[in-house]
Amino acid sequence: MKNQLAKKEMPASELLALATYRISKVHSKLNAQAAYILRKEAGLNLVQWRILAWLNAFGPKVPSSDIINKVNMDKGLFSRSLKTLVSEEFIVADADDLDQRRQLLSLSDKGNEIYGQVITIMRKRQKHLLHDVTDTEKAALFSALEKLELNAERRDF
Amino acid sequence: MKNQLAKKEMPASELLALATYRISKVHSKLNAQAAYILRKEAGLNLVQWRILAWLNAFGPKVPSSDIINKVNMDKGLFSRSLKTLVSEEFIVADADDLDQRRQLLSLSDKGNEIYGQVITIMRKRQKHLLHDVTDTEKAALFSALEKLELNAERRDF
DNA sequence: TCAGTTTTCTTGACGGGTCAACCAACTTAT
Protein backbone atom coordinates (compact mmCIF):
# COMPACT_ATOMS: atom_id res chain seq x y z
CA MET A 1 0.00 0.00 0.00
CA LYS A 2 2.79 2.36 0.90
CA ASN A 3 4.48 1.52 -2.34
CA GLN A 4 1.43 2.20 -4.40
CA LEU A 5 1.12 5.61 -2.91
CA ALA A 6 4.76 6.34 -3.36
CA LYS A 7 4.46 5.56 -7.02
CA LYS A 8 1.99 8.33 -7.48
CA GLU A 9 3.89 11.11 -5.84
CA MET A 10 5.97 13.27 -8.06
CA PRO A 11 8.50 15.63 -6.59
CA ALA A 12 8.93 19.03 -8.18
CA SER A 13 12.35 17.99 -9.42
CA GLU A 14 10.86 15.21 -11.47
CA LEU A 15 8.31 17.54 -12.99
CA LEU A 16 10.95 20.08 -13.87
CA ALA A 17 12.97 17.37 -15.58
CA LEU A 18 10.21 16.26 -17.91
CA ALA A 19 11.13 16.65 -21.53
CA THR A 20 7.67 17.90 -22.32
CA TYR A 21 7.91 20.62 -19.73
CA ARG A 22 11.35 21.72 -20.86
CA ILE A 23 10.32 21.87 -24.46
CA SER A 24 7.25 23.85 -23.69
CA LYS A 25 9.27 26.38 -21.74
CA VAL A 26 11.87 26.72 -24.46
CA HIS A 27 9.15 27.06 -27.03
CA SER A 28 7.44 29.88 -25.21
CA LYS A 29 10.69 31.79 -24.75
CA LEU A 30 11.64 31.34 -28.38
CA ASN A 31 8.23 32.61 -29.37
CA ALA A 32 8.46 35.63 -27.14
CA GLN A 33 11.88 36.49 -28.51
CA ALA A 34 10.81 36.15 -32.11
CA ALA A 35 7.63 38.13 -31.53
CA TYR A 36 9.64 40.91 -29.93
CA ILE A 37 12.09 41.11 -32.82
CA LEU A 38 9.41 41.01 -35.47
CA ARG A 39 7.28 43.63 -33.83
CA LYS A 40 10.22 45.94 -33.31
CA GLU A 41 11.86 45.48 -36.66
CA ALA A 42 8.98 45.05 -39.02
CA GLY A 43 5.66 45.36 -37.25
CA LEU A 44 4.91 41.77 -38.12
CA ASN A 45 3.55 39.00 -35.97
CA LEU A 46 4.93 35.48 -36.01
CA VAL A 47 2.35 34.02 -38.33
CA GLN A 48 2.75 36.77 -40.87
CA TRP A 49 6.50 36.36 -40.80
CA ARG A 50 6.25 32.61 -41.27
CA ILE A 51 4.03 33.06 -44.28
CA LEU A 52 6.42 35.53 -45.85
CA ALA A 53 9.32 33.18 -45.22
CA TRP A 54 7.58 30.13 -46.67
CA LEU A 55 6.43 32.14 -49.62
CA ASN A 56 9.98 33.21 -50.26
CA ALA A 57 11.12 29.62 -50.00
CA PHE A 58 8.50 28.08 -52.21
CA GLY A 59 8.87 30.68 -54.87
CA PRO A 60 6.35 32.97 -56.52
CA LYS A 61 2.93 32.04 -57.83
CA VAL A 62 2.17 29.43 -55.20
CA PRO A 63 -1.33 28.52 -54.11
CA SER A 64 -2.11 28.62 -50.38
CA SER A 65 -2.61 24.90 -50.28
CA ASP A 66 0.99 24.26 -51.27
CA ILE A 67 2.23 26.07 -48.23
CA ILE A 68 -0.42 24.75 -45.91
CA ASN A 69 0.27 21.18 -46.88
CA LYS A 70 4.04 21.34 -46.84
CA VAL A 71 4.20 23.28 -43.64
CA ASN A 72 2.22 22.46 -40.55
CA MET A 73 -0.06 25.44 -40.65
CA ASP A 74 -3.75 25.64 -39.93
CA LYS A 75 -5.87 26.55 -42.92
CA GLY A 76 -7.96 29.00 -40.97
CA LEU A 77 -5.02 30.74 -39.40
CA PHE A 78 -3.35 30.96 -42.77
CA SER A 79 -6.43 32.33 -44.44
CA ARG A 80 -6.93 35.07 -41.88
CA SER A 81 -3.30 36.12 -41.77
CA LEU A 82 -3.03 36.10 -45.53
CA LYS A 83 -5.90 38.53 -45.76
CA THR A 84 -4.05 41.18 -43.82
CA LEU A 85 -0.78 40.51 -45.64
CA VAL A 86 -2.53 41.06 -48.95
CA SER A 87 -4.37 44.13 -47.74
CA GLU A 88 -1.09 45.58 -46.53
CA GLU A 89 0.41 44.68 -49.88
CA PHE A 90 3.20 42.43 -48.73
CA ILE A 91 1.73 39.70 -50.87
CA VAL A 92 -0.02 39.80 -54.23
CA ALA A 93 -2.63 37.24 -55.07
CA ASP A 94 -3.21 36.48 -58.73
CA ALA A 95 -6.13 34.50 -60.06
CA ASP A 96 -5.34 30.98 -61.24
CA ASP A 97 -6.85 30.40 -64.66
CA LEU A 98 -6.68 26.64 -64.24
CA ASP A 99 -8.50 26.53 -60.93
CA GLN A 100 -10.92 29.23 -59.99
CA ARG A 101 -10.78 28.33 -56.34
CA ARG A 102 -7.14 29.15 -56.00
CA GLN A 103 -5.12 32.27 -55.84
CA LEU A 104 -1.45 32.25 -56.73
CA LEU A 105 0.56 34.03 -54.10
CA SER A 106 3.77 35.95 -54.55
CA LEU A 107 5.78 38.37 -52.47
CA SER A 108 5.33 41.94 -53.64
CA ASP A 109 8.31 44.24 -53.93
CA LYS A 110 7.40 45.59 -50.55
CA GLY A 111 7.12 42.04 -49.24
CA ASN A 112 10.50 41.13 -50.64
CA GLU A 113 12.05 44.16 -49.11
CA ILE A 114 10.77 43.53 -45.64
CA TYR A 115 11.61 39.86 -45.97
CA GLY A 116 15.18 40.82 -46.79
CA GLN A 117 15.41 43.07 -43.76
CA VAL A 118 14.00 40.53 -41.39
CA ILE A 119 15.79 37.44 -42.65
CA THR A 120 19.13 39.08 -41.96
CA ILE A 121 18.20 39.60 -38.35
CA MET A 122 16.70 36.15 -38.08
CA ARG A 123 19.87 34.55 -39.36
CA LYS A 124 21.79 36.44 -36.72
CA ARG A 125 19.30 35.24 -34.17
CA GLN A 126 19.63 31.61 -35.20
CA LYS A 127 23.37 31.94 -34.89
CA HIS A 128 23.06 33.47 -31.48
CA LEU A 129 20.61 30.84 -30.32
CA LEU A 130 22.97 28.03 -31.21
CA HIS A 131 26.29 29.72 -30.67
CA ASP A 132 27.16 27.72 -27.56
CA VAL A 133 25.58 24.47 -28.65
CA THR A 134 28.20 22.03 -29.82
CA ASP A 135 27.92 20.13 -33.07
CA THR A 136 27.34 16.84 -31.32
CA GLU A 137 24.68 18.45 -29.18
CA LYS A 138 23.05 19.87 -32.26
CA ALA A 139 23.00 16.51 -33.94
CA ALA A 140 21.61 14.80 -30.88
CA LEU A 141 19.08 17.57 -30.40
CA PHE A 142 17.70 17.17 -33.88
CA SER A 143 17.67 13.43 -33.77
CA ALA A 144 15.96 13.44 -30.40
CA LEU A 145 13.40 15.99 -31.54
CA GLU A 146 12.61 13.86 -34.54
CA LYS A 147 12.02 10.81 -32.38
CA LEU A 148 9.93 12.79 -29.96
CA GLU A 149 7.83 14.14 -32.77
CA LEU A 150 7.14 10.68 -34.10
CA ASN A 151 6.38 9.31 -30.66
CA ALA A 152 4.06 12.22 -30.00
CA GLU A 153 1.92 11.20 -32.92
CA ARG A 154 0.82 7.93 -31.40
CA ARG A 155 -2.33 7.91 -29.33
CA ASP A 156 -1.95 4.38 -28.01
CA PHE A 157 1.00 3.09 -26.05
CA MET B 1 24.91 42.36 -56.12
CA LYS B 2 24.18 38.79 -57.02
CA ASN B 3 25.76 37.71 -53.78
CA GLN B 4 23.69 40.05 -51.75
CA LEU B 5 20.55 38.66 -53.23
CA ALA B 6 21.71 35.11 -52.76
CA LYS B 7 22.23 35.79 -49.12
CA LYS B 8 18.59 36.56 -48.66
CA GLU B 9 17.15 33.51 -50.27
CA MET B 10 16.28 30.67 -48.02
CA PRO B 11 15.45 27.28 -49.46
CA ALA B 12 12.72 25.27 -47.86
CA SER B 13 15.28 22.79 -46.60
CA GLU B 14 16.97 25.48 -44.56
CA LEU B 15 13.67 26.58 -43.06
CA LEU B 16 12.76 23.05 -42.19
CA ALA B 17 16.09 22.62 -40.47
CA LEU B 18 15.71 25.59 -38.15
CA ALA B 19 15.83 24.62 -34.52
CA THR B 20 13.05 27.04 -33.74
CA TYR B 21 10.80 25.48 -36.31
CA ARG B 22 11.52 21.95 -35.18
CA ILE B 23 10.89 22.78 -31.57
CA SER B 24 7.65 24.50 -32.34
CA LYS B 25 6.43 21.49 -34.30
CA VAL B 26 7.41 19.05 -31.57
CA HIS B 27 5.78 21.27 -29.02
CA SER B 28 2.48 21.38 -30.83
CA LYS B 29 2.42 17.62 -31.31
CA LEU B 30 3.26 16.99 -27.69
CA ASN B 31 0.49 19.35 -26.70
CA ALA B 32 -2.02 17.68 -28.94
CA GLN B 33 -1.11 14.26 -27.58
CA ALA B 34 -1.35 15.36 -23.98
CA ALA B 35 -4.62 17.16 -24.58
CA TYR B 36 -6.05 14.06 -26.19
CA ILE B 37 -5.04 11.80 -23.33
CA LEU B 38 -6.27 14.18 -20.67
CA ARG B 39 -9.58 14.78 -22.32
CA LYS B 40 -10.15 11.09 -22.87
CA GLU B 41 -8.97 9.84 -19.53
CA ALA B 42 -10.04 12.56 -17.16
CA GLY B 43 -11.92 15.27 -18.96
CA LEU B 44 -9.18 17.72 -18.06
CA ASN B 45 -7.40 20.25 -20.16
CA LEU B 46 -3.66 20.78 -20.06
CA VAL B 47 -3.68 23.74 -17.72
CA GLN B 48 -5.93 22.01 -15.23
CA TRP B 49 -3.71 18.97 -15.25
CA ARG B 50 -0.58 21.01 -14.73
CA ILE B 51 -2.13 22.69 -11.73
CA LEU B 52 -3.10 19.37 -10.21
CA ALA B 53 0.40 18.04 -10.79
CA TRP B 54 2.13 21.04 -9.27
CA LEU B 55 -0.23 21.01 -6.36
CA ASN B 56 0.59 17.38 -5.75
CA ALA B 57 4.29 18.18 -5.96
CA PHE B 58 4.28 21.20 -3.69
CA GLY B 59 2.16 19.57 -1.08
CA PRO B 60 -1.13 20.57 0.52
CA LYS B 61 -2.09 23.98 1.85
CA VAL B 62 -0.13 25.99 -0.69
CA PRO B 63 -1.09 29.49 -1.73
CA SER B 64 -1.49 30.17 -5.44
CA SER B 65 1.50 32.48 -5.45
CA ASP B 66 3.82 29.65 -4.45
CA ILE B 67 2.97 27.70 -7.55
CA ILE B 68 2.84 30.70 -9.83
CA ASN B 69 6.26 31.86 -8.75
CA LYS B 70 8.01 28.51 -8.80
CA VAL B 71 6.47 27.49 -12.08
CA ASN B 72 6.26 29.74 -15.09
CA MET B 73 2.53 30.14 -15.09
CA ASP B 74 0.50 33.22 -15.79
CA LYS B 75 -1.42 34.57 -12.81
CA GLY B 76 -4.54 35.16 -14.82
CA LEU B 77 -4.53 31.78 -16.46
CA PHE B 78 -3.97 30.17 -13.09
CA SER B 79 -6.74 32.12 -11.43
CA ARG B 80 -9.31 31.22 -14.05
CA SER B 81 -8.38 27.57 -14.24
CA LEU B 82 -8.30 27.27 -10.49
CA LYS B 83 -11.85 28.54 -10.28
CA THR B 84 -13.18 25.67 -12.35
CA LEU B 85 -11.01 23.13 -10.53
CA VAL B 86 -12.43 24.32 -7.23
CA SER B 87 -15.98 24.40 -8.50
CA GLU B 88 -15.57 20.86 -9.77
CA GLU B 89 -14.11 19.96 -6.39
CA PHE B 90 -10.76 18.69 -7.50
CA ILE B 91 -9.16 21.27 -5.27
CA VAL B 92 -10.22 22.68 -1.93
CA ALA B 93 -9.32 26.22 -1.02
CA ASP B 94 -9.06 27.02 2.67
CA ALA B 95 -8.87 30.50 4.05
CA ASP B 96 -5.48 31.54 5.36
CA ASP B 97 -5.89 33.05 8.81
CA LEU B 98 -2.58 34.83 8.57
CA ASP B 99 -3.27 36.50 5.25
CA GLN B 100 -6.79 37.23 4.19
CA ARG B 101 -5.77 37.67 0.56
CA ARG B 102 -4.62 34.13 0.17
CA GLN B 103 -6.28 30.81 -0.11
CA LEU B 104 -4.44 27.65 0.79
CA LEU B 105 -4.91 25.07 -1.90
CA SER B 106 -4.97 21.33 -1.50
CA LEU B 107 -6.01 18.43 -3.65
CA SER B 108 -9.35 17.04 -2.57
CA ASP B 109 -9.88 13.30 -2.32
CA LYS B 110 -11.44 13.45 -5.73
CA GLY B 111 -8.48 15.48 -6.96
CA ASN B 112 -6.02 13.00 -5.54
CA GLU B 113 -7.85 10.15 -7.13
CA ILE B 114 -7.89 11.63 -10.58
CA TYR B 115 -4.29 12.71 -10.18
CA GLY B 116 -3.37 9.15 -9.41
CA GLN B 117 -5.16 7.85 -12.46
CA VAL B 118 -3.63 10.36 -14.78
CA ILE B 119 -0.08 10.32 -13.47
CA THR B 120 0.13 6.61 -14.18
CA ILE B 121 -0.74 7.18 -17.80
CA MET B 122 1.50 10.20 -18.03
CA ARG B 123 4.46 8.22 -16.74
CA LYS B 124 3.78 5.63 -19.38
CA ARG B 125 3.60 8.40 -21.94
CA GLN B 126 6.90 9.87 -20.88
CA LYS B 127 8.47 6.46 -21.17
CA HIS B 128 6.99 6.00 -24.61
CA LEU B 129 8.09 9.42 -25.76
CA LEU B 130 11.69 8.74 -24.84
CA HIS B 131 11.84 5.01 -25.40
CA ASP B 132 14.01 5.23 -28.50
CA VAL B 133 16.06 8.22 -27.43
CA THR B 134 19.48 7.13 -26.29
CA ASP B 135 21.02 8.32 -23.05
CA THR B 136 23.55 10.46 -24.82
CA GLU B 137 20.82 11.97 -26.93
CA LYS B 138 18.81 12.67 -23.84
CA ALA B 139 21.74 14.37 -22.17
CA ALA B 140 22.48 16.44 -25.23
CA LEU B 141 18.83 17.29 -25.66
CA PHE B 142 18.53 18.66 -22.16
CA SER B 143 21.79 20.50 -22.30
CA ALA B 144 20.94 22.01 -25.68
CA LEU B 145 17.47 23.00 -24.53
CA GLU B 146 18.94 24.73 -21.53
CA LYS B 147 21.31 26.72 -23.68
CA LEU B 148 18.56 27.59 -26.10
CA GLU B 149 16.36 28.76 -23.29
CA LEU B 150 19.04 31.05 -21.97
CA ASN B 151 19.87 32.39 -25.41
CA ALA B 152 16.20 32.98 -26.08
CA GLU B 153 16.03 35.39 -23.17
CA ARG B 154 18.36 37.94 -24.68
CA ARG B 155 16.84 40.68 -26.78
CA ASP B 156 20.11 42.08 -28.08
CA PHE B 157 22.66 40.15 -30.06
C1' DT C 1 -1.74 56.47 12.86
C1' DC C 2 -1.80 56.77 8.37
C1' DA C 3 0.18 57.57 3.55
C1' DG C 4 2.78 54.99 0.39
C1' DT C 5 4.26 50.67 -1.26
C1' DT C 6 4.16 45.79 -2.05
C1' DT C 7 1.90 41.42 -2.51
C1' DT C 8 -2.00 38.38 -3.84
C1' DC C 9 -5.39 37.54 -6.68
C1' DT C 10 -9.12 38.74 -10.16
C1' DT C 11 -10.63 40.58 -14.35
C1' DG C 12 -10.68 42.36 -19.14
C1' DA C 13 -8.78 42.45 -23.52
C1' DC C 14 -6.59 40.46 -27.25
C1' DG C 15 -3.61 37.62 -30.37
C1' DG C 16 -2.24 32.79 -31.23
C1' DG C 17 -3.72 28.23 -32.39
C1' DT C 18 -7.02 24.31 -33.24
C1' DC C 19 -11.20 22.26 -34.78
C1' DA C 20 -15.22 21.76 -37.37
C1' DA C 21 -18.81 23.42 -40.48
C1' DC C 22 -19.39 25.05 -44.70
C1' DC C 23 -19.34 26.71 -49.69
C1' DA C 24 -17.63 26.78 -54.15
C1' DA C 25 -14.86 24.67 -57.66
C1' DC C 26 -12.96 20.76 -59.47
C1' DT C 27 -12.48 15.55 -60.47
C1' DT C 28 -14.01 10.92 -61.04
C1' DA C 29 -16.92 7.23 -62.32
C1' DT C 30 -20.75 5.61 -64.39
Place this chain on the structure above:
DNA sequence: ATAAGTTGGTTGACCCGTCAAGAAAACTGA
Protein backbone atom coordinates in the same frame (compact mmCIF):
# COMPACT_ATOMS: atom_id res chain seq x y z
C1' DA D 1 -24.02 14.40 -68.49
C1' DT D 2 -24.42 14.13 -63.91
C1' DA D 3 -24.18 12.26 -59.18
C1' DA D 4 -20.76 11.50 -55.80
C1' DG D 5 -16.74 12.59 -53.81
C1' DT D 6 -12.58 15.51 -53.20
C1' DT D 7 -10.00 19.74 -52.66
C1' DG D 8 -9.21 24.80 -51.68
C1' DG D 9 -10.43 28.24 -48.98
C1' DT D 10 -13.39 31.01 -45.54
C1' DT D 11 -15.64 31.58 -41.37
C1' DG D 12 -17.22 30.85 -36.53
C1' DA D 13 -16.38 29.06 -32.12
C1' DC D 14 -13.54 28.10 -28.64
C1' DC D 15 -9.30 27.37 -25.67
C1' DC D 16 -4.58 28.72 -24.64
C1' DG D 17 -1.41 32.17 -23.27
C1' DT D 18 0.14 36.94 -22.34
C1' DC D 19 -0.26 41.51 -20.74
C1' DA D 20 -1.98 45.21 -18.12
C1' DA D 21 -5.20 47.37 -14.94
C1' DG D 22 -6.96 47.17 -10.68
C1' DA D 23 -9.14 45.66 -5.85
C1' DA D 24 -8.08 44.16 -1.45
C1' DA D 25 -5.13 42.98 2.15
C1' DA D 26 -0.70 43.40 4.25
C1' DC D 27 3.57 45.74 5.21
C1' DT D 28 6.66 49.85 5.95
C1' DG D 29 8.26 53.97 7.90
C1' DA D 30 7.75 58.34 9.38
